[in-house]
Amino acid sequence: MYEERASRVPGAVVWWSVSPGSATAARRVLPDGCMDVIWADGALLVAGPDTAAHVVADRPGARYVGLRFGPGTGPAVLGVPAHELRDRRVPLAELWPGAEARRLAERAGEAAELGRSVGAVLEEAAGLRPGAAPGPVDAVVVTAVVNGVRAGLPVARIAADAGVGERRLHRRCLDVFGYGPRTLGRILRMNRAVDLARGGAPFATVAAVAGYADQAHLSREVRSLTGVTLGTLVR
Missing domain, CATH: 2.60.120 (Jelly Rolls)
Structure with missing residues (x-):
């Protein structure tokens, strides 16, 4: 449960x-x-x-x-x-x-x-922790990165939207997300794909809606990040 x-x-x-x-x-x-x-x-x-x-x-x-x-x-x-x-x-x-x-x-x-x-x-x-309310700078970076990777934007565009250079963006991403924007984008896209598939969408539709090149690309990414196939996760 x-x-x-x-x-x-x-x-x-x-x-x-x-x-x-x-x-x-x-x-x-x-x-x-x-x-x-x-x-x-x-x-x-x-x-x-x-x-x-x-x-x-x-x-x-x-x-x-x-x-x-x-x-x-x-x-x-x-x-x-x-x-x-x-x-x-x-x-x-x-x-x-x-x-x-x-x-x-x-x-x-x-x-x-x-x-x-x-x-x-x-x-x-x-x-009650001191950082419970994020500072305005971190909030801008987090929002820009999450929205950017979900939209499939290139890192240069995400950095521009956040108002920082690409190297600084990568360092900030390591601090707040644990990994760079490309890895975060792969993970968030995979989660969206799994949610769509569990909701009953055909895998070809999942690939297209979630932004994969094709169904084979979807399959490779899911297996790489989860260790099993998308069909196994759905079951």
């Missing part, structure tokens, strides 16, 4: 999941350009931006609650450049002061025991 809702933290969503079944099962988490703070049965960890699918072995009944920061919005709250967490899962205590991380873990655990919202606890903590 997986559900989510919009968060009070700008650019974020709260999600929660309980693993079904009676045996440990593998779950494939697709790269999406996001960063998450995750409460996993009492422990708090941070999932950095992935460049490829991350396979998780879920035990039956495992509970997860997460605060997912949209592309470019997590580093200011977490206090670390995104590229330092790329393809990593680390305890929150490695990023925040130990006492602060412990108090948050205790509050989240108490909320879970009392049947209250663990997500609300994570939101409150994130909202």
Whole structure:
């Protein structure tokens, strides 16, 4: 079971999941350009931006609650450049002061025991962080990059829209997204394609709408980023 809702933290969503079944099962988490703070049965960890699918072995009944920061919005709250967490899962205590991380873990655990919202606890903590509201410069860069790569614009055009040079844009992208604009564009386009396919669109239509050269290009990109075929993801 997986559900989510919009968060009070700008650019974020709260999600929660309980693993079904009676045996440990593998779950494939697709790269999406996001960063998450995750409460996993009492422990708090941070999932950095992935460049490829991350396979998780879920035990039956495992509970997860997460605060997912949209592309470019997590580093200011977490206090670390995104590229330092790329393809990593680390305890929150490695990023925040130990006492602060412990108090948050205790509050989240108490909320879970009392049947209250663990997500609300994570939101409150994130909202109190100094970087919870992005600065105007970072907001302009993030918006220009996300909109640009989704529209398939060349990097030079995206840099111009953001008001910076291409090299500076690349450095800023590493800090806020974890990777450069081309990689971010591949990941966001792949996610759009998967959503279209799961919605029932024929794969040829998915390729055309999502901006791939053809269906073969779509297939190569999906397999490269997720490790499986688009048909497998849809099933």
